[in-house]
Amino acid sequence: MLTRLSDGNPVPDRPTIHIERYATQAELLLRLSELSGQPDLPLETGASPFLRRFWEYLELASTATNKILVLPPDPVEFFAMPTVAEELKVALASAHIDPDAATADLLNQFRLPPSLAAQSIGSLSGGERALVALAKAHALSEEYDGLVMASPTTWVYPERRDMITAVADRYVQLQKSVWILLLDGQWPEIDGCAAHTPHLISTSAIPWRLILSDLDVTYPGRAYPTAIPTKVIRYRSDTPSLDLDSPTLVLGDNGVGKSTLALVLAGVLAPAKGSVDILSSGASGKARILMQNAYHQLFGMTPHEHINYAFRYDTRGLGTTHETMQELENSLQRSLTGFVHEVSKRDSSGHLASLLHGKAALAAERLTERPSLLILDEPSWGLSHRLAHTFVAEVITAAHARGVPVAVISHEWQWAKTLLRSALHLTHGSEDYVVLNRCEVPE
Secondary structure (H helix, E strand, O other), rough: OOOOOOOEEEEOOOOOOEEEEEEEEHHHHEEEEEOOOOOOOOOOOOOOOOHHHHHHHHHHOOOOOOOEEOOOHHHHHHHOOOOOHHHHHHHHHHHOOHHHHHHHHHHHHHHOOOOHHHHHHHHHOHHHHHHHHHHHHHOOOOOOOOOEEEHHOOOOOOOOOOOOOOOOOOOOOOOEEEEEEEEOOOOHHHOOOOOOOOOOOOOOOEEEEEEEEEEEEEEEEOOOOOOOEEEEEEEEEEEOEEEEOOOOOEEEEOOOOOHHHHHHHOOOOOOOOOEEEEOOOOOOOOOOEEEEOOOHOOOOHHHHHHHHOOOOHHHHHHHHHHHHHHHHHHHHHHHHHHHHHHHOOOOOOOOEOOOOHHHHHHHHHOOOOOOOOEEEOOOOOOOOOHHHHHHHHHHHHHHHHHOOOOOEEEEOOOHHHOOOOOEEEEOOOHHHHEEEEEEEOOO
């Protein structure tokens, strides 16, 4: 958790909810650093700008007169304990509430199963982490003088967004102010802001097939130092194969297993039982995945440095990736007139180095392998909806030109609905199964 002193940015006398919108992640992070009382936070680096200064925040917390709780854009940065139960119990104890009795009630309040308490933070999906972060913020509401939430809807399934407003309302009821920092296009319903109207993509659909056979995926438990039970996700389908058209939307509730399925398709996780395969024309092998937070996948490097490092032993792959990256940069620059930051932020060598171009570099690297499927997991993270639409449209165009189908995992698919040709819906079925079905792209 992050706190700030009230010096220079006092807590308002009257509690209210402030809705603020920004065109880029850099501008949002700058505002977040102002609210946190840390104006020199590093912005747009490979390492987390929050964890780097975590202990300094704790030191500030011990002397602060007005403390503001901050939920950062990536919820994983809101946690310090190994399990959900430990996170919530510490928060509840600080609020002088019996943690053992209240933890289950708190999880139930946020529509989370009691079994989640024993799970490790690392085994949770991004959406589950976001919901646990909201529960933790609710538990700490009496301990802090205000709350800042940065892009909270990116991780939360639309039918659960009432939990975000419930936490905000809790702080206001306690006479405390709330800041909700959004990127343009996010959560238009909250303040009547017009949603981004995207253009139509000029590429045809690519058919691909998902073949599923009684797939079970296991997150192993452990007994020491903290007991964590084994977590098993069982995927099933009414038919042995699902015929889909790229670009494909992958949707489902928080924690249903969308990202886990993507990791299995990419070969990052191995099935404990059964199998899943992809058939697509013009591409073969495993899928490749671009995760939500591009900073974590650049490993502290600039986009240009990352490509050079990833292909340091592959001259041909290096040249192909740079060509693809240049192709994406050229198309992005043509589409982003007026976005000064996105087309002007450069590294020490003069190469473009914004978050958007970091994502483009990662996409170019993955397309070089001509995978059987390119998976974009929450590609709108850190981007306004116009930027997200432009980025995904250009990646789809480049992927389809190479015969590679694309799947998009997103809780905010409205910005991408004109791009999508089919949808894969994951739902909780009977006997703890996760059921996969093809459906129409929802409105």
